[in-house]
Amino acid sequence: MDPLLFAPIETLRQRQSAKWRTHPSDVLPLPVAEMDVDLAPPIQAALRAAVERSDTGYPAPMPAMALALAGFAGERWGWELDPSSVTAVTDVGVGVVELLRVLVRPGDPVVICPPVYPPFFDWVPEAGGRVHEVPLAEGRLDLPGLERAFATHPAAFLLCNPHNPVGRVHTREELTELVRLATAYNVPILSDEIHAPLVLPGATFTPLLTVPGAAAVAVSLVSTSKAWNLAGLKCATIVTASPKMAALTDRLPPDTPWRIGHFGVLASVAAYTEGVPWLDQLLATLDERRSLLGRLLAERLPTLSWQPPEATFLAWIDCSSIGAGARDLFFEKGRVALEPGPLFGAAGRDHVRLNFGTSAEILEAAIDRMAKAIDS
Ligand SMILES: Cc1ncc(COP(=O)(O)O)c(C=O)c1O
Incomplete structure (x- = not known):
């Protein structure tokens, strides 16, 4: 090659x-x-072909994008996700903010673990919430600190996995304990998994929704934008795995899937299937x-x-x-x-x-x- x-x-x-x-x-x-x-050449080809067809109208993400993501997630991580549980959103930032708007009442705390991707500090107040910090402990999730925070009943926990900027891939054991805590204290987890395809040799990615019990408390956000360098094409996905969490995506603004980029859909399908x-x-x-x-x-x-x-x-x-x-x-x-x-x-x-x-x-x-x- x-x-x-x-x-x-x-x-x-x-x-x-x-x-x-x-x-x-x-x-x-x-x-x-x-x-x-x-x-990636298959993405270049998909975008060139779309330009040649003058195919620059509104997006039609489903079912192609959900099937492509499900195929990739199954092969790559053994994550058997249901394509009908995938919702298209403009980008991960929009997905998180819209989900928080559903979960947060004005002034509610939302837990994040700094040092973390700076917009996390902005997304929470944008949705009406208040940031509650539980800093990483030596680069890892501070699980006892998270338990103390969860005991105060925050509206949500915003997880970054893999974690930007420290590059940590949270282990299955850590995520299992996180799910136990979130279940015990009834705290919904929004798992930002945008960097998941970028796990480097030596580490293993665990999709949060593959952890037993996670389906009832967690939602995952994934995208091709980091790994295939497509951020400008505006396309990401929210994945749920239980009726309880699907009820959150049902409450998103009805026009949400129309607000994504058509080229983002075409490029994402090419990335997951041929990239x-x-x-x-x-x-x-x-x-x-x-x-x-x-x-x-x-x-x-x-x-x-x-x-x-x-x-x-x-x-x-x-x-x-x-x-x-x-x-x-x-x-x-x-x-x-x-x-x-x-x-x-x-x-x-x-x-x-x-x-x-x-x-x-x-x-x-x-x-x-x-x-x-x-x-x-
Ligand atoms: C952890 C994390 N989440 C979200 C984003 C932004 O994603 P999007 O452009 O899809 O909103 C980034 C960008 O670097 C990121 O590092």
Whole structure:
């Protein structure tokens, strides 16, 4: 099989997406979670064919997308989901907010585990709730802390699995205990599984809905947008596995499925049905990048520390040796843009998040610039 293609920097700079349009052209942008990889060939073909047919009308996601997802989830994770329990939503963010609108009364607490994907802090108040933080404990779910929080009867728990930014893949044992607690205290779980296809060699993903008992308390949100780099096409899915949780999706605004992207549906079907060999190549490449980043950090930036992620193309780097100004130092002196750790919650104060979903050349250049920024 051909090696994965990462576009050269000159081509990347022509991209019009947020990653390549936010910063001046002398900056290497490694913040926002888009990859610099070329689209998987079957997805390119599906989108080209749609353009050739002038097939740019409204989406018709079902049953094709649900069947494609069910086929992928069964093969990949042994998750036998019912295609009729799949609801299309614009993106994971819209899915979470709309579900929270159903679950939350004004001011109700919703539990999240920082450091976590920054919009979690926004989605909860957008739906009228109030964030209740139970920070990760050494990068893992703090199950006793979650039990204490669940005992106060929050409206929901928003799980991130795999967890952005630390890259942790929660184990089946941890998820089993989580489900036990959620059942005991009657707390619905919204499981954001957007990074699930990006679990790297060495770790095993457990879809929450495959944990015994989860069907009655949990809803899962999945999407092709991270693993196949399709965020701009606006298409994701909510999956339920019990009448009780399906009642939540029944209460979503009736026009919800009309608000997705038609190209997102076509691309997602191609990804799940024909894009798996490409995904496997991507994961092998990201595994190499993860090792390369480890070597580069050890050689060039030995005062920084990190725990290599078990999933995602995101590295959570501890810059305590530099202090809270690390992100600005790398940006101003090194012209490398990284995601500022404090956006992920107080625990991210001295951290930056680096996106290694790029070519080895760009990764090496970025670390070189960061090392020179410190030396200066
Ligand atoms: C954990 C997590 N959830 C959701 C999103 C955003 O997904 P969407 O664009 O489908 O709203 C991201 C994007 O990086 C993410 O990391």
